[in-house]
Amino acid sequence: MASPQLAQEAGPEVERPPILQINGLVVEFKTGHGAVAVVEDLNLALRSGETLGLVGESGSGKTTTGLAVLGLLPANGCVSGGSIEFDGRDLLRESPASMRKIRGRDIAMIFQEPRRSLDPCFSIGDQVAEVIRAHQDVSRRESFRLALEMLDRVQIPNAARRAHDYPHEFSGGQCQRVMLAIALACKPKILIADEPTTALDVTVQATILRLLADLQREMDLAVLLITHDLGVIAETCDRVAVMYAGEVVEQGTTLDLFESPRHPYTSGLLRSIKQPEDGGNRLNAIRGVVPAPHEFPSGCRFNPRCDFVVEACRSAMPDMVELDNGRVVRCIRVNEITFEADS
Amino acid sequence: MARLLRNRWAMLSLGYIVFLVVIALIAPLLMTHDPDVQDLAHRLANPSGSHLLGTDVFGRDTYSRLLSAAPVTLFAAAQGLGIAVVLGIPLGLFAGYTGRWADSGLTLVASAFQSLPPLILALAVIGMLGPGLTNAMLAVGITLAPRFFRVARAAAESIRSEPYIEACRSMGVPTTRILWRHVIPNASGSLLVQVSFAVGLVISAEASLSFLGLGVQLPQASWGGMLQGAYHEASRNAFGLVPPAVMITLTIMAFFTLGDGVRDALARSSDG
């Protein structure tokens, strides 16, 4: 068994300036119920060499956030507010042509279903080489050679031979490695990974997460890891932002958040997946249901399900409260509530 | 359903079809002349006050004949469609749901029928049974049945692998009930699309057969028959081609457009 490793304590003195800064992002979708904001007031900062986890359930807006950064929102979605600063520019104001250059070369993305993200008609070597040629002025032969290097790096065994094989000849885990090769072929500065291991078996997940960590160290990547799996967050992320119903409700270092969550939703989530304290069989469930975007409650969006709700929670949307060590919590009662310490 | 209502072209087509059905029902009330009465003094006349769309080669009022042909055409369409549906859908559903031998056997038969050129099959049937609208529609129905067979089969096959069907089986629901209460309602959407397109094809086939003199028998008017008559006299007065051609084209287009609309509405609702 692998030996345990202590998570890095990131103190303020080793923090580098953010390479990606999202400010006040608002994303709207045109639905049958009119224009609905699925992401609101989102502030995130991503740093090189750091993994930021974005965790939430369905309807939380986490995937939409990732897509918005790369300008890949579907036809009925649009950004209606905020800015995304990268390399001194606001990505939301860039032209489609310059966004195309940025995608793949500076910022890359991998998705949940690796098999569906690969074109079944082309060999994996060709697909990696294609991305290289799109951003670098090299010959076909040279791009294929670089592709082979990349496939080697993501630990595809026998890369030279297997580069000519087609996606259906690979397993899910291997396809995800190929996706990583494609995403990182042009050495981007930022990688957005949207549920990269959700569709994979748990043993395969472990190997992919290890690979991702290795590549991040080698390339000093900034990684935005979007997932619903708190276990993955605990294992891989330095910092984490918890999203609920389109908003970030808590943000901080992984250590802090897991040891002492300050938002009722975060605390509820952590408790629901842990062994019940009293040794009984009943799990600690959060009551109620996750609201759909067109039915977000007024005031704090978590209030119908919150055990600590008061009248003021229903009237106005809480602002983010800054606590120490970079922690922010969206709760008006944050300084009053304490949660039972989990052993 | 709501999505369909929002599709303007589909609604226009539906409106036209409803309008046509109403006209067909009250046709006798709208006619200005008896459609079969000949008026040899006024042959191949152009539209005028007394003959809204002119007259044909025998001096019969085109407008009235057009009207009297409407119920005939629609009835013929219903006949042909009915036969195709009754032959194709139950067998297709059965083949798709059951699979294996039944499926292979029935599909082979359907392919065989589908490979026969439709018009030739129609001629063969009519040759055996004699001309007439019903026989012609029987032939048309037989040629269209394989299409319905295929669509019903595909629908049943895809529905069969749905978890809710497996759930029914796990609850001990008998196969007949599964087919009747679960497969058919869920297949009805794609089948409805096929029906819309098929109606267009049936009308077209009827028009062709009547044009060839094999469908509706004179003196009863049918749009195809009128087209044939006008075609023969085109050198003397080509206007006669216009009314039946327009009616045939418009009606077929309406059904096709409606079919498109239903299909689009279904596709989007399955995306959620």
Add this chain to the structure above:
Amino acid sequence: MTALLETVGLSKSFPLDRNLLGRVTHHVQAVNHVSISLDVGETLAVVGESGSGKSTLGRLMLRLIEPDAGSIRFQDVDLATLGRSEMQVKRQEMQMIFQDPFSSLDPRMVIGEQIAEPLKVHHLVKGRDERRARVMDLLQQVGLREHQFDRFPYEFSGGQLQRIAIARALTTDPKLIVCDEPVAALDMSIRAQVINLLHDLQDSRGIALLFISHDLSLVRMIAHRVAVMYQGEIVETGPTAQIFEDPQHAYTKTLLSSIPVLDPRHRMLLA
């Protein structure tokens, strides 16, 4: 005491390729000589990754698929000896809940009718009003409201649909419910609710649960016993605590060491 459900040497293979003559050239052995047992009122978890055969095993247990070899004894009756109509009656005692709540219910039928369907099919209740009353009762038991009888599946959330599926499984008062990844497709904050519901029903009605899952951390919290499957075979069985604290088989150990730990201070995966 005889077990509620017992399988001996259960095997099933699926053909991958046939030659021109129709003979099977390649096949995949989905389930290979599986012998397990389940007691009354017990929760047995069958865990494994994709391709382990756990879903196939669940379906074999209910005779939704016919085994190639081996026997299944339910309430001390060999299921293979039952004819079609007898099996139909037996199905009342053994129900199933599926992974995807959105597709395990007929989208074109109101949920009340779907819950009532087993009542109709097995002639358990006479008369529409009586049936409706029974369904209302069941809706309440799973935490839904009576007026939702006439709604269609698309009007509900995943968690609610799974409750409806559970209500439907309860109509015939089964002794065994096979749960095939019942919460995998649900949001995290909803999973605990559904698991608690299953647990309460087990307590109040004494239903045995065959819990098929890939989620080991979940299984740890609700199963009495665990069977670990790998490539069609059971590699290890035992009480939950024992499996997690003292695994014997190499695959079990690999599986357990791959579970992400919820403690950032003691990471296991990234060494």
